[in-house]
């Protein structure tokens with residue numbers, strides 16, 4: 001808890017130290033002014049009643065100045081708070097997304113519990129520090145007011161000052177309990193809220209629009225979303241009712257103490273024990289004490305709740321790397337021997353079945369390996385291990401004899417070019433969609449001529465250059481209709497096959513890499529285009545180390561070696577000719593496909 005508050009203060013200090021100090025000072029000043037105003041009011045009233053009209057000027061002026069000061073400080077404080085919030089949000093977001101960028105593997109991102117934590121971290125990365133800071137500043141302010149008014153009350157009646165203080169204890173305890181329950185509730189509701197957002201997104205998603213309309217799924221998903229929403233609402237309602245009951249009771253207790261004090265003060269003034277000014281101070285002090293105590297309890301509750309939720313952000317940003325790396329990793333050597341999978345076993349988690357079962361396979365330098373086999377055989381899993389998106393559960397993947405686990409993963413990835421089965425279509429321009437294939441670290445895409453030439457060359461090789469130059473703005477056309485520019489041009493949508501060529505061009509941009517991975521690179525292309533692309537790819541792969549996955553066996557026949565994966569094992573390995581001669585899975589699949597093209 002204290003660590004969380006220290007982190008939030010630390011972030012604010014890093015983001016804007018002067019603003020933080022200014023904000024704290026403004027809070028303290030705002031806390032003093034009401035107490036000072038009450039005492040100036042007492043002076044004015046007592047002197048008026050005593051007929052000391054000559055001594056009225058400076059207390060009256062001080063009273064007026066206190067009013068002006070309050071306005072100035074409150075306004076200034078609001079500005080400081082807003083600016084501080086903006087700067088803190090910039091820093092916390094930067095840290096959060098730097099931390100997610102550090103997660104080099106995929107396993108953690110696939111864990112539902114981590115997704116929930118990430119969602120909470122995203123939701124509360126801005127609001128967490130803001131609420132904690134507001135609570136600290138507001139708490140300091142209320143505490144100063146409280147101490148001032150308690151001191152004032154004590155000068156008039158020690159018993160009442162003590163009663164006001166004791167009446168505050170249940171409020172403080174209750175607020176902390178309530179905030180703990182609220183934070184626990186929000187965390188428990190996170191999976192439900194995630195499902196609710198999932199259904200809501202689905203109903204407005206462009207990708208899902210066709211199926212949802214054709215299959216008439218809108219009503220079903222709306223109902224499911226509302227069911228989740230109703231569950232969230234019911235939990236929140238239960239919490240609100242509990243808060244309403246507890247806070248109502250505590251309010252009544254506070255009002256009873258204040259009422260008793262009021263009766264005492266009026267009776268005491270009637271007996272001449274208090275002056276009119278004393279009564280004014282007493283009334284202000286009683287109201288101020290109550291208000292400050294309520295404010296402190298509320299702030300404590302808010303801070304406690306915000307700290308619990310901010311804990312998710314802290315956990316995400318301070319998480320250990322998901323792929324361990326030795327302290328002094330060996331640099332990734334330029335591939336010269338090849339890559340070897342040595343008795344690799346892999347499952348996605350302990351609850352999942354084995355996806356790879358004892359794979360022994362080498363990809364010699366400069367050779368092409370094709371992976372074929374039925375759906376779910378483990379082909380994509382194998383290439384994900386080559387990119388070190390996961391570490392093998394048992395066994396190892398060796399790059400020129402060095403275990404991938406002993407190398408800096410970012411360096412390894414710069415040596416690999418890939419087109420994945422589920423490649424990305426970025427809502428960016430055509431040039432950017434291809435240029436992303438070779439971005440140097442955190443640099444912006446280079447808009448220079450050399451890069452432009454490379455992008456066009458890659459597009460030419462992927463057979464998409466003519467199509468892209470024919471777009472309304474050529475390579476600068478947005479490949480999206482979700483964003484529009486100043487001229488209200490909404491961009492264009494490409495077909496599936498055209499997107500696949502753009503993805504290929506993106507991979508070609510980094511074709512000087514040591515290893516080229518092509519996972520179903522032409523599955524969305526028409527027959528002619530597929531043939532053309534595979535011919536280009538075959539030429540491109542010649543003499544390079546590459547791994548190609550394809551269900552079209554005609555396109556892998558040129559590979560130096562073909563591995564047939566079945567149920568996570570290498571069932572067979574050889575050239576096209578060798579495998580055909582063995583009359584096993586490969587030959588059977590090849591015949592089925594060939595028969596499909598044979599004249600009737």
Ligand SMILES: Nc1ncnc2c1ncn2[C@@H]1O[C@H](COP(=O)(O)OP(=O)(O)OP(=O)(O)O)[C@@H](O)[C@H]1O
Pocket residue numbers: 110348352355373374375376377378379380381382421
């Ligand atoms: N991220 C994941 N989490 C859990 N299981 C997974 C994940 N990805 C794949 N699997 C499982 O691992 C097994 C192998 O899947 P993989 O995608 O490697 O098969 P594949 O041979 O590439 O199949 P396809 O030809 O259909 O692309 C399958 O049983 C699949 O359900």
